[in-house]
Amino acid sequence: MLSKSARKSLLYHPLVTVFTILMLYPVIWLIMSSFKPSNLIFATADSLIPKPWIWDNYAIGWKGIGGYTFGTFIGNTFVIVALATVGAVFSSAFIAFGFARLQFFGRSFWFAVMMATLMLPFEVVMVPQYILFSQLGWINTILPIVVPAWFGQAFFIFLIMQFIRTIPTELDEAAIIDGCGRFQLFARIILPLTMPALATATIFSFYWRWEDLLGPLLYLNRPKQYTVSLALKMFLDNETISNWGAMFAMSVVSLVPVVVVFFLAQKYIVEGISTSGLKA
Amino acid sequence: MKARQLRNHLTGYVFISPFIIGFLAFTFIPICASLVLSFTDYNLFSPPRWAGLDNFQNLFSQDTKYWKSVRVTLTYVLFAVPLRLIFALLVAMLLNVPFRGIFVYRTLIYLPSIIGGSVAVAIMWRNLFGNEGIINLGLVFLGFDPVRWFGNPTAALWMLILLAVWQFGSSMLIFLAGLKNIPATYYEAASVDGAGPLRRFFRITLPLLSPVILFNLIMQTIAAFITFIPAYIITKGEGGPLDGTLLYPLYLFRKGFVFYHMGEASAMAWILLMVVALLTALLFATSRFWVYYESKGGS
Numbered sequence: 229m230l231s232k233s234a235r236k237s238l239l240y241h242p243l244v245t246v247f248t249i250l251m252l253y254p255v256i257w258l259i260m261s262s263f264k265p266s267n268l269i270f271a272t273a274d275s276l277i278p279k280p281w282i283w284d285n286y287a288i289g290w291k292g293i294g295g296y297t298f299g300t301f302i303g304n305t306f307v308i309v310a311l312a313t314v315g316a317v318f319s320s321a322f323i324a325f326g327f328a329r330l331q332f333f334g335r336s337f338w339f340a341v342m343m344a345t346l347m348l349p350f351e352v353v354m355v356p357q358y359i360l361f362s363q364l365g366w367i368n369t370i371l372p373i374v375v376p377a378w379f380g381q382a383f384f385i386f387l388i389m390q391f392i393r394t395i396p397t398e399l400d401e402a403a404i405i406d407g408c409g410r411f412q413l414f415a416r417i418i419l420p421l422t423m424p425a426l427a428t429a430t431i432f433s434f435y436w437r438w439e440d441l442l443g444p445l446l447y448l449n450r451p452k453q454y455t456v457s458l459a460l461k462m463f464l465d466n467e468t469i470s471n472w473g474a475m476f477a478m479s480v481v482s483l484v485p486v487v488v489v490f491f492l493a494q495k496y497i498v499e500g501i502s503t504s505g506l507k508a
Numbered sequence: 509m510k511a512r513q514l515r516n517h518l519t520g521y522v523f524i525s526p527f528i529i530g531f532l533a534f535t536f537i538p539i540c541a542s543l544v545l546s547f548t549d550y551n552l553f554s555p556p557r558w559a560g561l562d563n564f565q566n567l568f569s570q571d572t573k574y575w576k577s578v579r580v581t582l583t584y585v586l587f588a589v590p591l592r593l594i595f596a597l598l599v600a601m602l603l604n605v606p607f608r609g610i611f612v613y614r615t616l617i618y619l620p621s622i623i624g625g626s627v628a629v630a631i632m633w634r635n636l637f638g639n640e641g642i643i644n645l646g647l648v649f650l651g652f653d654p655v656r657w658f659g660n661p662t663a664a665l666w667m668l669i670l671l672a673v674w675q676f677g678s679s680m681l682i683f684l685a686g687l688k689n690i691p692a693t694y695y696e697a698a699s700v701d702g703a704g705p706l707r708r709f710f711r712i713t714l715p716l717l718s719p720v721i722l723f724n725l726i727m728q729t730i731a732a733f734i735t736f737i738p739a740y741i742i743t744k745g746e747g748g749p750l751d752g753t754l755l756y757p758l759y760l761f762r763k764g765f766v767f768y769h770m771g772e773a774s775a776m777a778w779i780l781l782m783v784v785a786l787l788t789a790l791l792f793a794t795s796r797f798w799v800y801y802e803s804k805g806g807s
Contacts, residue, residue, distance in 0.1 A: 237607055244602065248616050251674070255620065257642060258632045270640040319526045326523025333517050338524055345535055347726075349734040349784060351757045352777045355764050356538035356545065359552070379530020410519045439626040441737050446765065460627040461741065472635070479628035490622050494615050497622070501678050502685035 255483075262286070262480045266473035285473035289481070293462050294451030298478055305438060305455040308370050313433040315378035317426055323380040324388035324422075325414045329400060346382035350442065358446055368450060373443040377433075384429040387500060391425035392418060428500035431493045438486060456482045539781075546775035551768045563775040574776075576751045577759040580665060584755060585732040588672035593724055596676040600683035601713075614684070621677025630671075630741035637667050661752020664743065668753055671738050679724045686720035687713070715800040722799050726791050733784055736761065756780060 256276065261269045262285055263278040272279070290298045326332075327339055361372040395418065403413050419426075444458040454462065460482060463475045490497065521528075546563055548556035567574045603614055623629050637643050637657040644654035657663045690713065698708050714721075739747060739755040747754030747762070760780070764773030 240605065240607060244613050247599075247602070248613055251617055251620055254632055254636055254642075254674075255623070257636070258628075261635075269635075270638065273640060273642050274645050323524050323527045326520055330520040330523060331516065332520025335520065338528065341531060342527060345531065347730055347784070347788060348535065349730065349757075349780060351734055351736070351760055352781045353535055353538045353542070354760075355770055355773045355777060356542040357534060358764070359541070359545075359770070360534075360538060362552070376530060376534045378526070379534065380527045385527065410523075414523075435622065439623075439737075441627055441740070442761075457627045460631065464627075464631055464741065464744065475631060476635075479631050482626065482628045483623050486623050486626070487619070490619065491615070494618075498614070498618075498681055501681045 258476060259480055262473065262476040264473065266471055269472050269476070285477035286481070288471065289463075289474035289478040292451075293454070293459055293466075296451050296454070298456070298459065298481060300452065301454050301456050301459040302481075304453060305457075308373055308444075308455060309434055309437040311370070311374045312377040312437050313430055315374065316381045316384060316433050317429045319378050319380045320384035320429060321388050321419060321422060321426060322414070324385045324392060325418055327385065328389045328392040329397075329413075329418070330410065342382050342385060346386065354442070354446070361447065367447060368453065370448070370453075372447045373437075373440070381433070384433070387429055388422055388425045391422050395421050424496065424499070427493070428496040431489060431496055432500060434489060435486060542774040542777055545771055546778050548771045550770040552770055553768075556771070559771060563772045567772060567775060567779075573751055573754065573759065577747075577754045577756055580752065580754055581733065581756040584665060584669060584672075584735070585729060588669045588735075589725070589728050589732050591669065591673045592676050592728060593679055593721070595673055596679035596724070597683050597717075597721075599676065600680045600687055603680075603684060604687040614681075618677040618681065621675045621680075624671070624675035624677075625737055627737065627741055630738050633667065633671050633738070634742045658743075659749060661750045664749055664752045667742065668735070668738050668755075671742075672732065672735070679728060682720055682724055683717065686717050690716045718799040719801060722791065722795050726788055729787060729791070730784055733757075733780070 257273075260276045260278055261273075263281050263283070264272065265280070265282055266285070268278075292298050292301065327335065327342070357372070361367065364371075366372050399417060400413055403417055408416070439457060440455075441457040441461060444453075444455045445461070448454060448458060451462075460475070460478060463478060545556060547558065547560060549559040549562070550556035599617060603610055603617070620629075635641055639654070639656065639658075641657075643657070647654055655663050657667050694712050694716075695708055698712060703711065734757050735755055736757045739753050739758045740761070743749075743753045745758075745762075745766075747758050756776070757780075760773055760776045763769045763776060
């Protein structure tokens with residue numbers, strides 16, 4: 229005779245497994261379809277297993293657009309992701325330390341402003357920012373996408389602040405007594421201790437920048453500058469050639485870094501979402 | 509002593525100065541500029557011309573697409589947000605059990621949400637719902653008629669709503685963390701007193717989760733109002749069929765960067781800002797009637 233909890237578990241696992249597969253089915257379908265010949269993708273949409281199993285879609289898709297391969301697009305995306313992420317995470321940590329640990333006149337005012345920008349839709353500043361950057365001559369450069377990141381990002385500032393608050397202030401006091409200045413306190417003591425929060429911020433920044441379409445769509449017009457998202461969008465626009473297979477294959481390629489990072493770092497992601505959402 | 513205090517204030521400002529500079533340069537001044545632009549006629553190539561309230565008047569009384577777009581967006585928000593939150597809560601409750609290996613499910617179920625905003629997933633979604641797509645095959649298999657998802661404005665909008673519901677992961681994780689904070693003793697005590705599962709859900713789970721529900725509701729409402737990529741990719745930037753998926757941000761984008769009506773686009777942006785701000789304030793205002801804070805005595 230099974231115990232009550234064992235019986236529950238026997239019922240529970242099949243149920244949740246079926247649900248999980250159902251949720252993942254579209255992604256599995258996408259991956260499997262990328263190995264099917266283009267003309268069979270919809271004719272055999274009901275079967276997951278490609279027959280015949282081919283790699284041509286990847287070879288064709290990789291050739292890219294306008295004479296530039298997907299390798300170029302991936303390289304472009306990595307440059308933007310890296311520059312924007314380093315800037316956003318480091319500047320956010322710097323700002324978060326100021327908000328979390330220093331007493332100064334007007335702190336709550338600026339904190340409120342910062343929280344308000346957290347909820348500000350990008351669409352609201354899209355037009356005037358475009359005009360600003362076009363007047364600076366920044367169109368067709370990555371500057372409009374990368375530079376604003378170096379001035380902190382509200383979500384990361386808040387996330388890192390929440391983390392700094394869990395570090396005992398006695399540590400600060402001891403360091404100050406030992407003759408540590410505020411900058412040293414930040415760089416030598418607080419920054420190393422906030423590594424988990426910095427990791428979370430890095431991962432989120434990576435996702436948002438990797439998947440961003442609006443920025444590249446507005447500011448990058450030459451095929452040699454395309455990011456992966458933008459290249460996929462252009463692929464779709466040429467869809468009349470109905471080369472579904474190649475488009476699916478490159479869609480899969482664009483998801484690979486995201487999924488790999490997700491499995492390596494899922495602990496940080498889960499904690500980041502849970503804590504920033506709860507300790508508000 | 510005074511000099512030292514002043515120095516402390518200054519140090520604070522040094523640390524937050526990147527935020528202040530960035531806020532002024534990339535947010536505050538652009539927003540103010542956009543307010544001014546909304547009263548002008550501006551096409552990016554010739555200097556702005558003062559137009560008074562023409563842009564607003566045109567949007568409200570001439571442009572039939574504008575109200576269409578507002579209606580589509582409100583329908584989208586009204587269905588996508590509650591459905592996503594209900595789904596997220598149900599899955600969170602399903603996963604809030606002390607079995608081993610639960611984190612594997614949690615990880616896999618969250619996966620669609622992490623890739624959900626990408627162009628690749630929008631392309632995938634587009635093809636799942638095609639005339640010969642797997643969704644229609646499923647409908648036929650279950651004995652329903654296939655739906656022409658791209659031929660009917662309502663069906664096309666539901667395609668976007670379903671995509672939003674499928675990306676319930678972030679809300680689910682936040683609910684899950686909230687559920688874990690509810691002491692098990694509450695449920696035990698209620699069970700001893702004879703409360704059934706439904707009663708326990710409505711009397712314990714919902715009230716204790718209400719602060720988290722408020723947070724999710726506000727964040728997801730804002731996110732829904734600014735949904736761009738799915739609408740842009742799935743209907744190839746047009747918002748069709750018959751403007752059925754012309755979400756507000758997509759129309760704003762088209763106004764500005766397809767037709768170069770920067771003045772009207774700025775007016776639309778300001779209206780969006782007002783609506784989102786008002787709605788957030790409204791949600792906060794109603795929260796006192798339904799959000800329950802456990803430490804009411806303290807704070």
